[in-house]
Amino acid sequence: MVSSPTRRRTLLTGVGTTVVAAIAGCLGDDNGSESEADEPVVDEAEMTEGNTDPDAWHDVETIRFDGWVGGWVGVEPSAIDRVENPTLVLVDGREYEVSWKNMDGVHHNIAFWDANREVVADYSSPGNEVVGEVETLTLEATDEMATYRCEYQPEGQRGDVVVLEDR
Incomplete structure (x- = not known):
């Protein structure tokens, strides 16, 4: 069977997207819940919401x-x-x-x-x-x-x- 370059490219694109999403924290944790979106990325930050009053x-x-x-x-x-x-x-x-x-x-x-x-x-x-x-x-x-x-x-x-x- 001859491998199709298009199918292989599609598979690799899908795998790459999944890896990037996992690294970025876009996938849920082991309990099936979404990861904390409000956690700062930079260690020096303490929060992501300031006072907008x-x-x-x-x-x-x-x-x-x-x-x-x-x-x-x-x-x-x-x-x-x-x-x-x-x-x-x-x-x-x-x-x-x-x-x-x-x-x-x-x-x-x-x-x-x-x-x-x-x-x-x-x-x-x-x-x-x-x-x-x-x-x-x-x-x-x-x-x-x-x-x-x-x-x-x-x-x-x-x-x-x-x-x-x-x-």
Whole structure:
């Protein structure tokens, strides 16, 4: 019997997908339940949910992260301290200083994207791969902002942005 390249490729694709899903934790554990989706990937993070109460963000002007290949870890304000890929709550028209520190020597940057995955108003830092180096991006919040991401690891290092109207 002659092996079909298409069937072999299909089988290998299926096996590869199963292996990737298992490594990523997408399959259930031995008890048949799903794995914990809310567990941080980065060891330095303590949780995946921060405080999104607008009152907690009222006086925020500075946002700080530690940059890891597995995710952004919040440092400041306290609403995101030790939170992996936290949701940012910004006020439309307000200026913010967003800084991040490279923690692992992998090339990272930070960019603010709209719903179409395009950078909003050139709000993107140049990036660096130097452990301990800090980059700062000054931006004005707009209702176009939907997410912030590392453009080099856009799926692992990403968080949502909620933009509120000024009170």
